[in-house]
Amino acid sequence: MRSWKEDWTLVVAGQTRPYLLALTWAGSIAFLMTALNPLATRLIFDVAVARGRLDWLIGIAAVSLLVFSLLRWADFQGGQYQQRLTNRLSAALTRRMVDGYYRLPPVLVAQQGDGYFVARTMTEVEQTVTPVVTTGMQLLRALMTLVTALVTVLLLSWQLTSVLLVITPALLLLARHFAARLHQDAHGVQEATAAQQEIHAAAIGAYRTVRTFQLDGLALHQLMRAVDRRLDAVYTLGYRSGKYSTLSRITLSVAELLVLVLGGYAVMTTSLTLGSLMAYMTAYWMAVGAVQSLIDLLPGVQVLRANIARLAGLLAQATEAPSFPAAPRQVAIEWQGAAFGQGDTATLTDVNLTVPTGSRVLIQGANGAGKSTLALTALGLLPLRDGTLSRSGEVSGLVEPVVFPALPLRELLSGHDPRAAQELTEAFGLTALLDARYDELSLGQRKKFALTMTLLKPADLYVFDEPLANLDDPTQLTAFQLMLKYTGGKTMLSIMHDAASVTGYFDLVADVRAGRLHLNDTPLQVA
Numbered sequence: 025m026r027s028w029k030e031d032w033t034l035v036v037a038g039q040t041r042p043y044l045l046a047l048t049w050a051g052s053i054a055f056l057m058t059a060l061n062p063l064a065t066r067l068i069f070d071v072a073v074a075r076g077r078l079d080w081l082i083g084i085a086a087v088s089l090l091v092f093s094l095l096r097w098a099d100f101q102g103g104q105y106q107q108r109l110t111n112r113l114s115a116a117l118t119r120r121m122v123d124g125y126y127r128l129p130p131v132l133v134a135q136q137g138d139g140y141f142v143a144r145t146m147t148e149v150e151q152t153v154t155p156v157v158t159t160g161m162q163l164l165r166a167l168m169t170l171v172t173a174l175v176t177v178l179l180l181s182w183q184l185t186s187v188l189l190v191i192t193p194a195l196l197l198l199a200r201h202f203a204a205r206l207h208q209d210a211h212g213v214q215e216a217t218a219a220q221q222e223i224h225a226a227a228i229g230a231y232r233t234v235r236t237f238q239l240d241g242l243a244l245h246q247l248m249r250a251v252d253r254r255l256d257a258v259y260t261l262g263y264r265s266g267k268y269s270t271l272s273r274i275t276l277s278v279a280e281l282l283v284l285v286l287g288g289y290a291v292m293t294t295s296l297t298l299g300s301l302m303a304y305m306t307a308y309w310m311a312v313g314a315v316q317s318l319i320d321l322l323p324g325v326q327v328l329r330a331n332i333a334r335l336a337g338l339l340a341q342a343t344e345a346p347s348f349p350a351a352p353r354q355v356a357i358e359w360q361g362a363a364f365g366q367g368d369t370a371t372l373t374d375v376n377l378t379v380p381t382g383s384r385v386l387i388q389g390a391n392g393a394g395k396s397t398l399a400l401t402a403l404g405l406l407p408l409r410d411g412t413l414s415r416s417g418e419v420s421g422l423v424e425p426v427v428f429p430a431l432p433l434r435e436l437l438s439g440h441d442p443r444a445a446q447e448l449t450e451a452f453g454l455t456a457l458l459d460a461r462y463d464e465l466s467l468g469q470r471k472k473f474a475l476t477m478t479l480l481k482p483a484d485l486y487v488f489d490e491p492l493a494n495l496d497d498p499t500q501l502t503a504f505q506l507m508l509k510y511t512g513g514k515t516m517l518s519i520m521h522d523a524a525s526v527t528g529y530f531d532l533v534a535d536v537r538a539g540r541l542h543l544n545d546t547p548l549q550v551a
């Protein structure tokens with residue numbers, strides 16, 4: 025298990041002082057409440073009642089009421105501060121998690137659906153930050169109450185208090201026994217929830233297709249399997265938490281019974297005054313309440329620690345963008361003895377291709393041959409399994425599926441050369457759509473926008489995967505001319521199916537076939 029310090033650093037880093045302030049506030053109120061309550065009880069019985077002074081009785085009661093009202097008001101203010109702190113922590117951690125997600129190795133992202141990562145970066149953050157604040161405060165309150173109440177009952181009667189100390193080892197043993205299991209169960213619940221969310225998101229996203237092909241039976245069957253798995257995990261966690269709480273409470277009941285018997289005996293033998301007994305019982309029930317809170321908090325703490333470990337696990341997998349071995353300046357990109365694939369096995373093996381700087385290469389091949397997979401390696405979105413890949417300069421690329429964030433095109437274009445952006449959007453007929461969001465565009469409009477963005481990015485190597493698909497005939501011509509214009513003097517590697525009319529524009533044509541890359545002409549000469 026991770027250390028408390030690591031857990032703390034992950035969630036609270038940056039807000040340590042406000043968090044400690046909130047803790048101190050909550051702890052002080054718990055201390056004052058616990059210490060003043062038995063004091064007021066004792067004053068009422070041993071000072072006012074014992075002397076028959078009604079004025080003192082009313083005075084002590086009135087002061088107590090005022091003090092406790094002020095403490096409750098201060099507690100409310102502390103709660104508001106905690107809420108604001110929770111919001112700040114939640115925003116900071118969400119940002120960190122999504123940033124970490126963008127830096128995960130592409131293979132890892134490809135293995136899971138979007139829904140899975142929504143669960144990991146949103147739901148799990150929400151389910152972690154609020155409990156980190158509330159559980160932290162509850163733990164401190166319970167500990168503070170327990171310690172203050174214990175000191176109070178010790179001062180009043182050490183014999184009775186020793187009973188609580190006798191059962192402490194039993195409670196600690198139970199906590200030790202259950203902690204690791206609860207941690208594991210909580211991890212199981214989160215993983216099953218993320219898996220269900222992935223399937224859930226895919227099922228909801230398939231709305232049109234499910235209706236068209238009447239696939240609701242299949243979709244529901246798959247979803248319900250995931251739901252059952254999650255509910256099983258939730259049941260296991262609940263069962264174990266309940267078992268732990270029940271066993272702990274039985275142990276606590278034994279102590280309660282003993283104290284009642286011993287307390288009764290002390291009153292019978294008049295070794296305790298009435299005020300002391302009342303004060304003792306007040307403090308004693310506070311201590312018992314605090315122990316019960318601690319017992320109830322243990323499963324929550326384990327769930328929390330499992331969540332934090334999962335968040336940290338995801339962040340630990342984040343890597344910086346792969347840095348490619350630099351190719352000589354006259355070589356734009358080069359695969360040597362390369363093997364790679366997106367599934368379990370390598371789709372292409374022994375790929376040898378040297379693309380000289382400034383040349384245009386066309387890649388062709390049947391569906392599923394591995395063309396997009398090749399493009400992904402060029403963009404650094406898929407690592408090689410074998411061989412080497414070296415590159416010189418910056419790369420820009422379009423590999424389907426292209427999904428821009430759902431923002432207006434105008435915002436997505438900001439930051440690029442405005443004149444070039446204007447020329448491209450006008451040429452593609454996108455000017456009237458600049459205020460539309462990317463997800464509101466038609467397939468063809470999306471392709472035009474993706475081409476615009478690819479060409480706007482200053483790069484030395486441009487990679488296109490089916491750049492003309494989904495475009496009407498006149499637009500295909502415009503798009504190809506713009507590709508030639510904007511990549512002029514740079515290197516272009518393009519994957520195209522119906523390329524017969526444009527083959528002449530390429531310096532080299534290669535075929536992907538039967539797991540290999542075949543060059544149709546003599547290899548290009550590096551200048």
Ligand SMILES: Nc1ncnc2c1ncn2[C@@H]1O[C@H](COP(=O)(O)OP(=O)(O)OP(=O)(O)O)[C@@H](O)[C@H]1O
Nearest residue numbers: 134366367371389390391392393394395396397398
């Ligand atoms: N996300 C994925 N997970 C596992 N395997 C994948 C994934 N994407 C593609 N593949 C597999 O990799 C192989 C090559 O796919 P790729 O997309 O590179 O083919 P392609 O030549 O671009 O095909 P197309 O012309 O149909 O686009 C296929 O057998 C495919 O099943």
